[in-house]
Structure formats: structure tokens, C-alpha cells
Amino acid sequence: MKHSISSTLAVCIALSYSNVALAKVTTASVTTPRTPVVSTNITEADVLAAQQAWGRALVQIATDFEQGGHAKAKATAEAVLDAAYGYNMGAVLFKPTLTTAPQTFRTTREGALAYFVGGNPAFPNDSGFALKGWRAVNITNAGIHLHGNSALSMGNVSITDKSGKTTTVDKTWGYARDDQGNLRIVLHHSSLPYQP
Amino acid sequence: MKHSISSTLAVCIALSYSNVALAKVTTASVTTPRTPVVSTNITEADVLAAQQAWGRALVQIATDFEQGGHAKAKATAEAVLDAAYGYNMGAVLFKPTLTTAPQTFRTTREGALAYFVGGNPAFPNDSGFALKGWRAVNITNAGIHLHGNSALSMGNVSITDKSGKTTTVDKTWGYARDDQGNLRIVLHHSSLPYQP
Amino acid sequence: MKHSISSTLAVCIALSYSNVALAKVTTASVTTPRTPVVSTNITEADVLAAQQAWGRALVQIATDFEQGGHAKAKATAEAVLDAAYGYNMGAVLFKPTLTTAPQTFRTTREGALAYFVGGNPAFPNDSGFALKGWRAVNITNAGIHLHGNSALSMGNVSITDKSGKTTTVDKTWGYARDDQGNLRIVLHHSSLPYQP
Amino acid sequence: MKHSISSTLAVCIALSYSNVALAKVTTASVTTPRTPVVSTNITEADVLAAQQAWGRALVQIATDFEQGGHAKAKATAEAVLDAAYGYNMGAVLFKPTLTTAPQTFRTTREGALAYFVGGNPAFPNDSGFALKGWRAVNITNAGIHLHGNSALSMGNVSITDKSGKTTTVDKTWGYARDDQGNLRIVLHHSSLPYQP
Numbered sequence: 001m002k003h004s005i006s007s008t009l010a011v012c013i014a015l016s017y018s019n020v021a022l023a024k025v026t027t028a029s030v031t032t033p034r035t036p037v038v039s040t041n042i043t044e045a046d047v048l049a050a051q052q053a054w055g056r057a058l059v060q061i062a063t064d065f066e067q068g069g070h071a072k073a074k075a076t077a078e079a080v081l082d083a084a085y086g087y088n089m090g091a092v093l094f095k096p097t098l099t100t101a102p103q104t105f106r107t108t109r110e111g112a113l114a115y116f117v118g119g120n121p122a123f124p125n126d127s128g129f130a131l132k133g134w135r136a137v138n139i140t141n142a143g144i145h146l147h148g149n150s151a152l153s154m155g156n157v158s159i160t161d162k163s164g165k166t167t168t169v170d171k172t173w174g175y176a177r178d179d180q181g182n183l184r185i186v187l188h189h190s191s192l193p194y195q196p
Numbered sequence: 197m198k199h200s201i202s203s204t205l206a207v208c209i210a211l212s213y214s215n216v217a218l219a220k221v222t223t224a225s226v227t228t229p230r231t232p233v234v235s236t237n238i239t240e241a242d243v244l245a246a247q248q249a250w251g252r253a254l255v256q257i258a259t260d261f262e263q264g265g266h267a268k269a270k271a272t273a274e275a276v277l278d279a280a281y282g283y284n285m286g287a288v289l290f291k292p293t294l295t296t297a298p299q300t301f302r303t304t305r306e307g308a309l310a311y312f313v314g315g316n317p318a319f320p321n322d323s324g325f326a327l328k329g330w331r332a333v334n335i336t337n338a339g340i341h342l343h344g345n346s347a348l349s350m351g352n353v354s355i356t357d358k359s360g361k362t363t364t365v366d367k368t369w370g371y372a373r374d375d376q377g378n379l380r381i382v383l384h385h386s387s388l389p390y391q392p
Numbered sequence: 393m394k395h396s397i398s399s400t401l402a403v404c405i406a407l408s409y410s411n412v413a414l415a416k417v418t419t420a421s422v423t424t425p426r427t428p429v430v431s432t433n434i435t436e437a438d439v440l441a442a443q444q445a446w447g448r449a450l451v452q453i454a455t456d457f458e459q460g461g462h463a464k465a466k467a468t469a470e471a472v473l474d475a476a477y478g479y480n481m482g483a484v485l486f487k488p489t490l491t492t493a494p495q496t497f498r499t500t501r502e503g504a505l506a507y508f509v510g511g512n513p514a515f516p517n518d519s520g521f522a523l524k525g526w527r528a529v530n531i532t533n534a535g536i537h538l539h540g541n542s543a544l545s546m547g548n549v550s551i552t553d554k555s556g557k558t559t560t561v562d563k564t565w566g567y568a569r570d571d572q573g574n575l576r577i578v579l580h581h582s583s584l585p586y587q588p
Numbered sequence: 589m590k591h592s593i594s595s596t597l598a599v600c601i602a603l604s605y606s607n608v609a610l611a612k613v614t615t616a617s618v619t620t621p622r623t624p625v626v627s628t629n630i631t632e633a634d635v636l637a638a639q640q641a642w643g644r645a646l647v648q649i650a651t652d653f654e655q656g657g658h659a660k661a662k663a664t665a666e667a668v669l670d671a672a673y674g675y676n677m678g679a680v681l682f683k684p685t686l687t688t689a690p691q692t693f694r695t696t697r698e699g700a701l702a703y704f705v706g707g708n709p710a711f712p713n714d715s716g717f718a719l720k721g722w723r724a725v726n727i728t729n730a731g732i733h734l735h736g737n738s739a740l741s742m743g744n745v746s747i748t749d750k751s752g753k754t755t756t757v758d759k760t761w762g763y764a765r766d767d768q769g770n771l772r773i774v775l776h777h778s779s780l781p782y783q784p
Contacts, residue, residue, distance in 0.1 A: 432736070433734050540629060
């Protein structure tokens with residue numbers, strides 16, 4: 001495989017040293033037969049897949065609640081937290097949509113689980129956000145940032161329940177890649193739109 | 197743009213919670229119309245382009261020496277160091293092919309320049325590696341690692357002079373991306389093949 | 393400088409290969425006299441300093457508005473955006489506290505400037521958030537994540553105006569380091585606390 | 589905990605906007621009581637500990653060979669490769685000191701194991717580098733680079749055998765952090781000093 005000559009360096013030199021004429025040299029080449037490439041970088045596709053998985057998981061928990069009761073919904077929520085969030089890596093920066101002080105931020109797995117499925121006396125205001133009959137999730141990104149094995153997205157998430165009512169929130173997610181190559185959510189800030 | 201449902205999360209859950217049946221939910225979607233994506237990640241193409249630029253620069257210095265003398269070669273070498281190496285970011289980890297203790301490592305720009313074009317009494321053993329009539333550079337990578345805005349490559353570099361003689365070295369480069377998006381060499385370890 | 397023997401590797405080996413007895417070997421040493429260290433990593437102190445700078449800048453814009461009028465406040469706001477935000481790096485993921493659809497997200501410098509100082513007909517709902525007489529900013533972090541040259545923080549920001557009234561918001565910031573070593577805000581999600 | 593006001597932003601603004609006078613504002617503060625901080629960054633201490641572990645492992649393999657024969661040395665070498673190298677993450681960029689073409693680069697675990705303990709007909713020139721009676725390892729770094737969860741070091745490594753003979757090589761290591769927080773060697777370039 002032959003690659004064309006990069007013009008990056010040439011441009012930089014030309015800018016800095018306008019008196020340095022560049023000779024016509026076309027004999028530098030890079031041969032890369034079957035080069036193994038190891039990448040820990042997160043791609044846009046990785047971010048979109050993680051968002052899809054989050055939406056799917058929310059609908060799953062709601063459906064499991066209706067079909068299997070609270071125990072089943074809780075088991076699914078725990079599986080989701082363990083697979084898709086980074087609580088195994090330490091404190092997750094999680095500000096759910098409907099929490100209030102002094103329990104606004106759910107940096108622990110216990111606090112996140114309470115938010116999603118309720119039933120924890122230590123979090124008395126949590127009634128179980130994921131149990132509210134969700135049927136569809138639509139995500140529209142305003143922008144995505146990719147920084148090596150961490151990434152960020154911001155945008156709107158619209159969730160529709162079984163009655164057809166849609167709620168839209170402003171949503172920020174931060175992701176980090178684990179050793180198995182899966183993205184984990186390490187930051188989640190969700191808020192209702194400002195009402196003037 | 198619609199993206200297909202990710203199976204990553206589902207697989208993880210299935211592995212950990214085999215008793216959790218996954219319902220058929222196909223209603224999660226991600227809509228990303230014209231999403232701005234900001235990425236600081238280095239790609240394989242970036243690495244290959246930086247390698248090309250390095251090879252081209254070596255031939256350039258040699259050619260400039262023959263056509264314009266030492267002053268011209270030195271000016272080009274300085275331009276190359278300033279554009280393609282990361283001495284502006286601090287110490288570069290540079291072990292050139294032909295240096296010996298106690299001047300084996302050239303962590304400063306001055307030491308690197310002395311290696312490439314010689315003529316510095318502080319580096320008396322340097323005769324100017326880049327001045328030796330180089331005409332062609334061929335790079336064969338054994339592997340590439342991509343870690344966000346840093347990257348690594350290892351392989352062979354073969355350089356051919358105007359008499360047609362080719363020298364092959366074992367070469368490792370480390371790269372980091374600067375704010376302008378250009379890769380800079382922050383590590384360079386070059387060695388002649390082991391002779392049993 | 394002598395460093396004590398690491399037990400990390402020994403532990404890993406012991407766990408995996410319990411039948412491999414570790415001999416008493418104490419002769420491995422690392423000598424690192426005056427080693428140059430180049431780090432692009434963001435520290436907790438860097439994050440706290442960037443937060444301080446943000447708070448200070450908000451008070452500065454408000455004070456400049458009162459002392460020098462809109463032109464002076466706008467000039468300061470532009471200086472703040474250019475120095476402390478990453479619009480030079482591409483789209484910033486900015487969801488200000490008081491914006492509404494379809495102008496909720498301010499991924500451009502123009503949109504951010506309109507939010508802070510108003511006066512832009514293209515953003516008719518912006519009255520200039522930074523002009524509201526702010527005198528003090530207090531930041532309480534719920535958690536901080538450090539991922540190389542990007543970082544995240546989440547917590548509460550309380551801002552007090554000249555009448556003594558304090559407003560508290562839920563705040564997420566994402567940071568990236570530029571070549572000059574300064575942190576820039578590349579993500580900013582601010583929201584009023586949920587009112588049940 | 590109170591932190592002093594950052595001067596970073598002020599300086600940047602002053603440089604760019606010399607006509608913008610900075611008011612005396614001392615009311616921005618950051619309160620960070622018991623903030624959880626999650627960091628994936630590699631520190632200088634992490635690098636030094638990984639180097640120590642490598643030196644200790646080399647002596648361990650040599651000692652195990654003498655005390656327990658080839659089988660024991662091989663078991664230890666396998667444990668070292670699995671714990672300290674990144675072959676589980678993909679191709680490791682490994683150029684050992686004494687290998688020759690076409691087997692110069694050992695991007696696979698099998699090739700690395702053959703180099704350390706020999707006995708693999710697929711690598712006929714390998715006699716087992718780690719079996720040569722090593723007793724002490726001393727590492728002197730020329731420089732270290734820290735880039736988030738990857739890092740680089742370059743310098744000299746001197747190894748002494750049981751007869752007291754010391755060999756010094758030029759050594760480059762690249763590291764990446766795994767999920768358990770341990771550094772793994774993902775690049776290793778070792779070469780004998782150039783002999784003019």
C-alpha cells in the first residue's frame with residue numbers, strides 16, 4: 001500500500017522559512033503490509049452505539065417491570081448499571097433529571113439504582129424513573145467530542161411512554177472505554193428544559 | 197440518519213445475568229443530523245503521513261546540503277525539528293542511530309540538530325547524519341498503537357543514498373498531536389540491527 | 393533517588409500462579425537523577441483553578457458592565473470566551489442555564505457571547521446572563537474525573553448578586569488542555585434544580 | 589478548602605486585551621469538601637514502579653531457572669508476560685535486544701516468550717535471554733512522557749549477571765494502564781549501544 005506524500009510538514013516549513021525552497025523529492029514511501037493496529041480510541045460510532053444501548057435499556061427496564069414486577073425490573077437495572085455505567089471505575093458523575101438536594105448527585109451505584117427503580121428508603125424521593133412505562137427513546141445530538149478513550153455528547157433525548165406522551169430533556173453524557181472495549185457512562189447530566 | 201441497535205450492552209447483560217430475558221425492543225433510536233464532532237484522536241493515516249513527512253525531510257536536508265551547502269541544510273534541519281518534533285513541548289525522547297554515551301540521548305533541540313547536521317563543538321562525535329547523500333526512505337511498520345492524542349509505531353526504516361547503498365534500522369516513533377492538529381515526534385529510538 | 397520495589401507485579405503473579413514461589417530478590421533498582429518529565433495530564437488543581445477563573449470572569453463581566461457599559465462588558469466577555477472556552481478547537485458543547493429550544497445549545501462562540509451579554513438579534517431571547525449584577529461565585533464539586541488531557545467536573549455553582557440574592561445551579565464542565573498548558577472549557581451543562 | 593485565585597485566565601486576557609482593566613474581584617471561590625476524584629492518568633511514580641517490576645521479574649526468571657529448571661523459568665516468564673505486558677490488548681511493539689530479521693519484532697506473546705526462555709523451534713535463534721544468570725538491574729531514565737493513560741520512558745538499563753559482568757542497553761518502554769489500574773508494557777525497544 002502506497003500513501004501519498006503528506007503536505008503538512010511542507011506547509012509548516014514554508015510558513016516559517018519562506019526562504020527555504022522545497023526540492024522535488026518523491027522517493028519517501030511507507031510500506032505497511034498487514035500492520036497490526038491497536039487503538040484505544042473511541043469513535044463516533046461507539047458513542048452512537050452506547051446511546052442506543054442506553055435507550056434500549058430504559059425501555060427494557062420499563063417493560064420488565066410490567067411483565068415481571070419490581071424484582072425483575074431491579075435485576076435488569078442492576079445489570080444495566082453494571083454493564084453500561086462506570087461505577088466499577090469509581091464515582092460516576094450522575095445528575096438525573098428529577099432529583100433534588102441533598103440527593104441531587106448520584107455518584108454511587110446505590111444512588112443510581114434507587115433513581116431508576118426506587119424502593120430504597122435511603123432515597124425517599126425516588127419513585128423509580130425507569131418504571132414509568134417507557135416505550136421509545138429518541139436521541140438527537142447537538143455535538144460530540146472524542147478525546148482518546150474518553151468522549152462527550154450533548155443533545156436532546158425524547159422518551160415516549162405507552163400512552164404516547166413524550167418528554168424531552170437536555171442530556172450530557174461522558175464516556176470512557178474499559179479494557180473489554182465497551183464504552184461506559186462516567187458522566188450523565190440530565191435536565192428538564194428551562195421554562196421562562 | 198438511523199443507526200442499528202447496538203448488541204454490546206445486550207451481550208454483557210446476557211453474560212452476567214443469564215436469567216434476564218431480553219424483550220424485543222426496537223424503538224430506541226439515535227438521530228444525529230449534521231452533528232458537529234470534535235476529535236483530538238490520532239488515526240493510522242495521521243501516523244503514516246507523519247512517517248512520510250519524516251522520510252521526505254531527511255532526503256530534503258541531504259539534497260539541500262548538496263545544492264546549498266551546510267548553511268542551507270542546517271536551516272532546513274531547524275525547520276524540520278521545529279515543525280515535526282516536539283521540542284517545543286519539552287524534552288523529546290530521542291535516541292539516534294549512531295550516538296554514543298554520554299551523548300546517546302538527545303532530549304534537547306540543540307542535540308538533535310547536532311546529530312542531523314553536525315558542526316557543533318559541543319557534540320564532537322556528530323558528523324551530520326542527514327548530510328550523507330540520502331535519496332530514498334522506505335518505512336515498513338511492524339505495528340501501530342493509537343492512544344488518543346498520542347500514538348506509537350515500530351518497524352524498519354530503510355534509507356538509500358545516491359550510490360544506491362541501503363541501510364536498514366529498527367525504528368520506534370512516539371507521536372503527540374499539537375493544537376493545530378499536526379503530529380509531532382516526541383519519541384524516536386533508532387538502532388542498527390543486532391549482529392550476532 | 394531510590395524507589396522501593398513495586399509489589400503490583402508480584403501480587404498479580406501470585407494470584408495467577410500460586411505455585412510460583414517468589415524468590416527474595418532485592419537488586420532491581422531505578423536511578424532517576426534529574427529525569428525530565430513531560431506531562432500533558434490535567435490535575436485536580438488544574439480543574440479547581442479553571443473553575444476559579446470561570447467564577448472570577450463572571451463577576452468581572454458584571455462589574456465591567458456597571459462601570460463601563462455594554463461595550464466594555466462585551467469586550468471582557470469576548471476575552472473570556474477566547475481564553476477560557478474551546479471554541480478555537482471546534483464546537484463547544486454548551487447548554488446554558490436559561491436557554492430554550494431551538495437555541496438551547498450554544499455550540500458556536502457567537503451563541504455563547506449572546507447568552508452572556510445579549511444584544512444579538514439572532515438570539516432574541518438572550519438578555520445577557522452575565523450582566524445581572526453578580527458579585528460572588530461559590531463552587532462545590534460532587535466529583536471530578538481526570539482522563540489525560542481532558543477532565544470532567546460536576547457539582548453545584550452558587551452565584552450571588554449585589555442585592556445578596558443567591559442562585560444555585562447544577563453544573564457540569566468538561567475541560568481540555570491546549571498546547572500552552574491552559575485548560576479550556578469544551579463542555580458546559582448548567583441547569584436549575586428540579587422543582588417537584 | 590479554599591483555593592487561591594488562578595492567574596492563568598487573567599494573564600491570557602491581559603495579553604490579548606491590554607485595554608481591559610481587571611477589577612479587584614476576590615469573591616470567586618471553590619469549595620471541594622471530600623470531592624471524589626477518579627483519575628485514569630499515569631504518574632511518574634507508576635512508571636518507576638513498572639520499571640522496578642520489570643527488573644525484578646528478569647532476575648526472578650533467571651533465579652527460577654537455576655533453582656527449578658526450564659519448566660519453572662518458563663512458568664514464571666509466562667506469568668510475567670501475562671501480568672506486565674499488554675499482549676491481552678493486542679500486538680505489543682517489542683524489539684528485543686538480540687533478535688534478528690525476519691524475527692526482529694515480537695508482536696505476539698509466543699514470540700516474546702521464546703525470546704525470554706527459548707526452547708521454541710519456531711524461533712530457532714532464541715536461546716533464552718532471561719536465563720543468563722541475571723542478578724541485578726539498574727535503570728537510569730533520560731526522560732519520561734506522561735500522556736493520560738499511556739506513558740513513555742527512555743534511558744539506559746544495566747543488567748549484571750552472577751559473574752559480576754554488566755551489560756548496558758538503550759531502552760524505550762511504552763506503557764498503558766489497564767482497568768485494574770496496573771501499567772502494562774505495550775512497547776519495548778531495546779538495543780545495544782552503537783559501536784563506531
